[in-house]
Amino acid sequence: MAMSQVIAACLMLASQTYSVPPAVLVGIYQVEGGKPGQAVGPNKNGTYDLGPMQINTLWVPELSEKWGVSNNTALQWIKDDPCTNMGVAAWILRNHMNETGNLSQAIAHYHSRTPKYGMKYKGKVIEAMKTKGLLRNEATK
Numbered sequence: 138m139a140m141s142q143v144i145a146a147c148l149m150l151a152s153q154t155y156s157v158p159p160a161v162l163v164g165i166y167q168v169e170g171g172k173p174g175q176a177v178g179p180n181k182n183g184t185y186d187l188g189p190m191q192i193n194t195l196w197v198p199e200l201s202e203k204w205g206v207s208n209n210t211a212l213q214w215i216k217d218d219p220c221t222n223m224g225v226a227a228w229i230l231r232n233h234m235n236e237t238g239n240l241s242q243a244i245a246h247y248h249s250r251t252p253k254y255g256m257k258y259k260g261k262v263i264e265a266m267k268t269k270g271l272l273r274n275e276a277t278k
Contacts, residue, residue, distance in 0.1 A: 140173070140219075144189060147220035151227035157234065160271035162227060165247060166190060167265035168258070173219045187215045188222035192229070200225065 148166065152159035169191040171177065178185035184194045192215050201211035214221045226247075233243035244262050245255030266272040 144219055144223070147223040150220065151223040154224060155227035155231040157227050157230045158240070160266050160269075161230065161240070161244060161262065162190075162223065163269060163271060164262040164266040165226060165230070165244070166223075167269065168261045171222075173222070174217050176216055187212065188217070189219055190222050190226035192222060192225050196225065196229070 144166070148162050149159055151157075152162055166189060169186075169189065171186065171189045171191040173188055175189075176185045176187050177191065178194075180186065180193070186193055194212065197208050197211050197215065200215070201208045204211060204214075206214075215225055216222070230243055230247055233246040234240055237243050237246065241259060242255075245252070245259040247262075248258035249255045263272060
């Protein structure tokens with residue numbers, strides 16, 4: 138199976154598992170542009186972004202505790218396993234949706250709680266969704 142098919146299957150499974158819109162996960166995936174096995178960084182705060190959805194290593198301690206594994210094992214799973222990576226992305230988005238009660242704000246928070254960064258990111262995700270034909274422009278309705 139081609140990696141693109143694996144990513145698509147993982148994305149759909151994550152979307153269903155966490156009840157988040159698959160189109161939003163596609164948009165995030167397009168903006169993040171990561172690949173399985175990839176670690177990008179270091180960021181300004183010394184963290185790295187992992188795998189297809191560029192999950193920040195700040196999440197590793199919480200996830201390793203949740204999963205009952207070492208930080209190193211959690212990091213490897215997030216970085217190397219596309220389904221784990223997509224699942225974590227959907228879990229993060231779902232948590233932000235639950236917290237804010239607002240999908241738009243949750244998309245911004247996926248990247249940053251700082252409004253100027255989060256809103257810019259949300260705009261990129263929305264544009265990626267439009268480019269993929271997953272969201273119509275208001276003018277085309």
